[in-house]
Each structure stands twice: as C-alpha cells, then as structure tokens.
Amino acid sequence: PMRIGVLTGGGDCPGLNAVIRAVVRTADARYGSSVVGFLDGWRGLLEDRRIQLRNDDRNDRLLTKGGTILGTARVNPEKLRAGLDQIKQTMDDNGIDVLIPIGGEGTLTAGHWLSQEGVPVIGVPKTIDNDIDCTDVTFGFDTALTIATDAIDRLHSTAESHQRVMLVEVMGRHAGWIALHSGLASGAHMTLIPEQPFDVQEVCDLVKKRFQRGDSHFICVVAEGATPKEGSMEIRDGGIDEFGHVRFTGVAQQLGVEIERRINKEVRTTVLGHVQRGGKPTPYDRVLATRFGVNAVDAVHAGEKGKMVSLQGAEIGLVDLEEAVRQLKRVPESRYLDAAAFFG
Numbered sequence: 001p002m003r004i005g006v007l008t009g010g011g012d013c014p015g016l017n018a019v020i021r022a023v024v025r026t027a028d029a030r031y032g033s034s035v036v037g038f039l040d041g042w043r044g045l046l047e048d049r050r051i052q053l054r055n056d057d058r059n060d061r062l063l064t065k066g067g068t069i070l071g072t073a074r075v076n077p078e079k080l081r082a083g084l085d086q087i088k089q090t091m092d093d094n095g096i097d098v099l100i101p102i103g104g105e106g107t108l109t110a111g112h113w114l115s116q117e118g119v120p121v122i123g124v125p126k127t128i129d130n131d132i133d134c135t136d137v138t139f140g141f142d143t144a145l146t147i148a149t150d151a152i153d154r155l156h157s158t159a160e161s162h163q164r165v166m167l168v169e170v171m172g173r174h175a176g177w178i179a180l181h182s183g184l185a186s187g188a189h190m191t192l193i194p195e196q197p198f199d200v201q202e203v204c205d206l207v208k209k210r211f212q213r214g215d216s217h218f219i220c221v222v223a224e225g226a227t228p229k230e231g232s233m234e235i236r237d238g239g240i241d242e243f244g245h246v247r248f249t250g251v252a253q254q255l256g257v258e259i260e261r262r263i264n265k266e267v268r269t270t271v272l273g274h275v276q277r278g279g280k281p282t283p284y285d286r287v288l289a290t291r292f293g294v295n296a297v298d299a300v301h302a303g304e305k306g307k308m309v310s311l312q313g314a315e316i317g318l319v320d321l322e323e324a325v326r327q328l329k330r331v332p333e334s335r336y337l338d339a340a341a342f343f344g
C-alpha cells in the first residue's frame with residue numbers, strides 16, 4: 001500500500017471531484033492505499049493544509065458535484081520554486097509517496113518541475129479549454145461545450161425575432177476549441193478564435209451580405225482570446241496579471257460597438273463567462289474524469305513517475321509530463337478551415 005497526495009490547481013473545472021472520487025476508490029479498493037487531499041492547490045502543500053480522503057459514501061457522491069471539494073488556487077511559479085523545501089517537508093511529514101496534481105498548463109508545468117526535483121508525480125490534465133497537449137480531450141471541455149451550445153441555441157430565437165446581430169463570448173484564452181465546437185454545434189454564422197486573427201471589416205461585410213440576402217439574424221461566437229488583425233481594430237485589454245496572463249476585458253463587447261459604428265446594425269453581446277465552468281459535469285466528462293483517476297492510481301502503483309494520463313483514441317495512456325507541457329494544443333489550421341467551410 002502507498003500513501004498518495006492529491007491536489008487540484010488552476011481554474012476549477014467540472015469533473016475534478018469525479019477524478020478525486022476515482023483516485024480514492026481505486027487506491028483503497030484495488031491497492032489498500034490511502035489518499036490525502038491537499039487544500040487550495042499547491043498552497044496546501046506549501047502550508048501543510050490537508051484532509052484525509054476516505055472511500056465512503058460521501059466520496060461516492062462526488063461523481064456529479066461541480067467545482068472541487070479540495071479548493072483550488074493559482075500559484076505564482078516563483079513562489080512555488082521558493083517553497084520547494086517546504087513541499088518536500090510536507091510530503092515527508094505526511095508520508096506521501098506520490099503526488100497526483102490535477103490541473104491545467106500551470107499546474108502540470110509545476111508538476112513537471114517538481115518531478116525534475118525528485119518528487120514522484122503523476123499528473124491528470126484538466127481544463128474546459130481543451131488546450132493541453134498530448135491528450136485528445138480533457139474533461140470539462142464537453143461540459144463547457146454543452147453549456148455554450150445551449151446558450152447559443154437560445155440566442156438564435158431571440159436574435160431572429162429582432163433581426164439582430166448577436167455576439168457570444170465564450171472562454172478560451174489561447175485556444176478556440178470551445179468557440180469552434182459550440183459554433184459548429186449551434187449553427188453560428190461565424191466563429192472567431194485566437195488561432196486566426198480576424199479582420200473587423202470582413203466581419204462587417206459578412207454581416208451585411210447575410211442581411212442583404214434576407215437572413216433573419218447573425219450569430220457570431222467569439223473566443224475571449226480572439227484578436228483582431230494588425231491595424232484592423234484596437235482592443236483594450238486589462239494588462240497582464242501576476243501569472244503572465246492577459247486580463248480580458250471583453251473583446252466581444254468592443255467588437256460589438258465597432259460593428260454598430262461601421263454598419264449601423266443593432267448588436268447585442270452576451271459574455272458567458274464562468275457559467276461555463278459551473279455545475280455538474282456531463283456524462284462524457286464524468287466517465288473521462290473517472291478513467292483518468294483510475295489510471296493515475298494504476299500508474300502510481302506500477303511505479304511510474306513524471307508522467308501524465310492522457311486520452312489516446314479510445315484508450316487511456318501515459319505520456320511524459322515534459323512532453324505534455326512543452327506547448328499548448330491549439331486548433332490546427334485544417335480544423336478551423338474545415339469549420340469555416342460551413343459558414344460564409
């Protein structure tokens with residue numbers, strides 16, 4: 001039997017609790033191992049704040065619960081580096097053999113760095129953005145996509161009634177997976193993603209063209225990280241936060257104002273925001289999260305370290321953390337051109 005430490009880092013994501021549940025059940029039932037949950041991401045390890053997780057009825061009920069019972073936080077990488085000795089101390093004090101951090105780019109990068117420093121780590125990828133490399137999908141994406149698609153479906157009917165242009169901003173800082181897929185799934189007329197800078201005049205021209213041919217409305221999905229082409233339009237952002245991320249202040253809002261100014265058409269903008277991260281995971285995400293949790297614990301007991309569980313086709317496999325965090329998985333050109341073929 002082993003003693004496993006688990007934590008959730010970065011933004012929360014539907015399915016985190018389902019992973020925790022699977023880790024605790026598998027560790028106990030399959031290996032007689034115990035699991036300690038560190039609270040509020042890496043902070044729990046830096047400050048030795050934790051709870052003992054048990055394979056009981058309460059744990060069972062975590063499958064459908066949104067958020068994370070462990071709490072989560074973003075931690076500045078420098079603070080983490082400065083706390084390496086403390087982290088090792090906390091692990092020693094609690095007899096932790098292996099750590100399972102469940103997180104996105106920031107958390108997995110930290111996990112990779114810790115594993116280079118000799119801490120045994122098996123990472124579990126999570127993000128609604130679906131932008132972690134070396135895994136086909138991350139849990140949370142399907143839930144966010146479902147929420148976004150439902151919202152856009154609803155906007156169609158109100159947009160149609162008023163013959164309006166509707167802009168819908170969805171999450172996706174660096175990658176347009178949610179935007180592209182929710183745009184496709186809901187039959188949006190245009191989708192703007194970070195991977196492909198947009199030209200404001202082209203957006204306006206397409207809106208005009210569609211209304212001229214008698215269309216009732218125009219729906220454009222805008223990823224929060226979508227940016228205009230050089231010289232096309234100035235977008236004001238909120239600067240850079242302490243983690244090096246751009247603070248978004250609403251690209252869709254600003255684009256909406258610009259469209260109204262250029263073509264005198266009534267525009268309404270909806271920013272979906274954190275509603276995309278809330279609530280219970282879809283069945284797909286519950287299953288993927290559970291499979292990740294089970295496989296992470298199997299990997300721990302097989303003596304693996306410095307790895308991340310990943311979905312590869314129909315199977316769950318392991319990849320080197322180093323490879324997984326090398327770059328983000330952005331939408332490839334072929335995919336967005338494919339999708340664009342449905343619009344225009």
Ligand code: F6P
Nearest residue numbers: 011104127128129171172173277
């Ligand atoms: O990475 C997940 C994500 O939801 C992004 O889509 C979004 O840009 C960001 O987190 C928002 O972060 P916060 O919860 O800190 O506002």
